[in-house]
Amino acid sequence: MRWEDIDQQVCSVARTLAVVGDRWTLLILRDAFLGTHRFEDFRRQLGVSRHRLTERLNKLVDTGVLERVLYQQRPPRYEYRLTAKGLDLHGVVLMLGDWGNRWCSDESGAPVEYRHRTCGQLVRPMLSCSECGEPMAPTTVSPEVGPGLQQALACGVGMFAELGEGVELHEKLPPLLYKSLTRKPEAS
């Protein structure tokens, strides 16, 4: 299977990576969140080739993550700004940075820190539950088959669309999702 085809999987992680999972792309977005907007600045800061940068920026514009904004007439020049869709990746970038702060820092400490203007403190991002507000630790979260996958299953395919239809149900889903099905067999 080619990487280009991962968006065929019925999985939101795969679909997200189909948009931002290419080399350099998440670093471009990091820089955008840190105030960089122009081609030449991205290029110098990332050390990426013009060729590659052009391609990545085009894809981000095509997918609606960035938009071109004219910043000068004669000659017309555009800069790249995060759209609402792009701004919504803030959490992804924060969590990537937080993991790096915790697991990849040397003795000198975290390269970048975050100040939460709501409270004025230097803080870390935590995952909390949209409903009860309590922390979402890995052990407290159970994935379940959602409506999107339900429908795919009704059509004979599973999360891994590339497998086709000629396989057992338990091959169409990863173990924890399969278990969630058999343990809560369609309340409907």
Add this chain to the structure above:
Amino acid sequence: MRWEDIDQQVCSVARTLAVVGDRWTLLILRDAFLGTHRFEDFRRQLGVSRHRLTERLNKLVDTGVLERVLYQQRPPRYEYRLTAKGLDLHGVVLMLGDWGNRWCSDESGAPVEYRHRTCGQLVRPMLSCSECGEPMAPTTVSPEVGPGLQQALACGVGMFAELGEGVELHEKLPPLLYKSLTRKPEAS
């Protein structure tokens, strides 16, 4: 600059992507969080070539994200389990999935949902502040130069180590970090 060298940047996002930013790697971790642990299962579910999968799994073991656990003698077989370091990527994977749920779902809805066993509800992950518990919306978070970057700057290099030492300070940092420096010029 080669992708392989991004870990030279004094940036936790870059360092994290140096570990998990290769093609397939975050999908391998997604599957691991969904209960997949064995080579043949990863391969079938992802459609990745054995060659590539071997390389990626080896790198994840080398970097301490996964560990090999013997699950059968004769012939000895190992499966791949998330370490504490790997489990700590849960937030990254959750946020990637949540963005995909919101921006890449078709009419049929989210492929996968999450139940928070703490409260029993189907929930979404939210980012909240470790200090005050309030939401960390993009507009309420200001990045600042942390001790790691401080030290790099003291050594003449900035976030973009590949630029070397012969550049102005404002070229060593992205705009928002540079501004954070000039606006809060070292309380020490």
Add this chain to the structure above:
DNA sequence: ATTGTCGGTTTCAAAATGGAACTTATAAAT
């Protein structure tokens, strides 16, 4: 008239990737 800047495009060699065939250790079936 010349040089510089920004944002590209083109070209080409080197590196990464995907797919298929092959390997090794062992269990299971005939």
Add this chain to the structure above:
DNA sequence: ATTTATAAGTTCCATTTTGAAACCGACAAT
């Protein structure tokens, strides 16, 4: 005892992606 099957790789090679460098076009500044 021989054949078949399985899991987890390894090897090989054609195809794709990437990186570096050169080139280009519009204009401003000198």
